[in-house]
Amino acid sequence: MNHDNEKELLPVVDEHGTTLGSITRKEAHNKTFVLHPVVHLHVFNSTGELFLQKRPEWKDVQPGKWDTSVGGHVEYGETVAGALTREASEELGLDEFVPEFIGSYIFRSEVEQELIHAYKIAFDGRVKPNKTELAEGRFWSLGEIRESIGKGIFTPNFESEFKRFFSCKP
Numbered sequence: 001m002n003h004d005n006e007k008e009l010l011p012v013v014d015e016h017g018t019t020l021g022s023i024t025r026k027e028a029h030n031k032t033f034v035l036h037p038v039v040h041l042h043v044f045n046s047t048g049e050l051f052l053q054k055r056p057e058w059k060d061v062q063p064g065k066w067d068t069s070v071g072g073h074v075e076y077g078e079t080v081a082g083a084l085t086r087e088a089s090e091e092l093g094l095d096e097f098v099p100e101f102i103g104s105y106i107f108r109s110e111v112e113q114e115l116i117h118a119y120k121i122a123f124d125g126r127v128k129p130n131k132t133e134l135a136e137g138r139f140w141s142l143g144e145i146r147e148s149i150g151k152g153i154f155t156p157n158f159e160s161e162f163k164r165f166f167s168c169k170p
Contacts, residue, residue: 009076010036013115015106022076029060033113035106039084040161041070041099042120043092043127049139050166051127053091055155056135061111062155064135066148070094080117092137093128097121102165107157118161142166 006026011019012034028036043051051069055062072087074080088094099119107114129137146167149159 008073010073011076013037015115017080017104017115017117019076025073029112031111033108035113035115037074037080037083038114038116039070039072039074039080039087040068040116040118041084041088041094042102042118042166043069043094043123044120045139046122046124049141050145051092051137051139052145052154052158053129053134053137056133061109062157065155065158066153067155067158068161069137074117084117084119091130091133093126093130094121094123097123105164107160109156114157116157116161118165120165 006024008025009022010025010028012021012023013019013036015035017037023032023034023036028034045051052066053069054066055064057063070084070088070091072083072091074083078086084099088097099121102118102120104115104117107116127137145162148154149162
């Protein structure tokens with residue numbers, strides 16, 4: 001069984017993303033609500049469907065829920081761009097893409113507080129979900145997503161971000 005590295009060092013940041021120090025992943029997810037940076041990448045195909053990943057049951061936050069195409073922590077000493085590239089490669093095997101920045105915001109869950117840097121891409125190549133990183137993945141129509149919001153299928157963070165950036169889109 002896999003598990004997250006509780007000793008992984010994450011940067012502590014202010015609301016502008018300036019690094020103030022570091023914290024372990026375990027401390028960051030233990031209701032300290034210390035702000036730390038995260039990257040999200042939304043992968044759309046040319047028909048407008050959005051790829052979502054299902055989080056494995058062993059995850060320490062929101063296990064078994066459907067979530068953003070790619071998501072992960074920025075590691076201490078890593079840039080946001082570096083984290084985005086690393087996570088996209090690790091989770092979906094995406095190595096060559098040009099992300100479009102769609103926004104940054106602070107999200108507070110029941111266990112942590114994150115400064116999220118969100119991006120999107122249009123991609124019709126082969127998505128290769130890493131079975132050690134995620135349980136499964138597939139493309140969803142925006143209508144399917146809208147119909148499933150509020151039913152406990154998605155992570156609260158994904159639902160919030162979808163409404164923020166994509167709910168008005170056709």
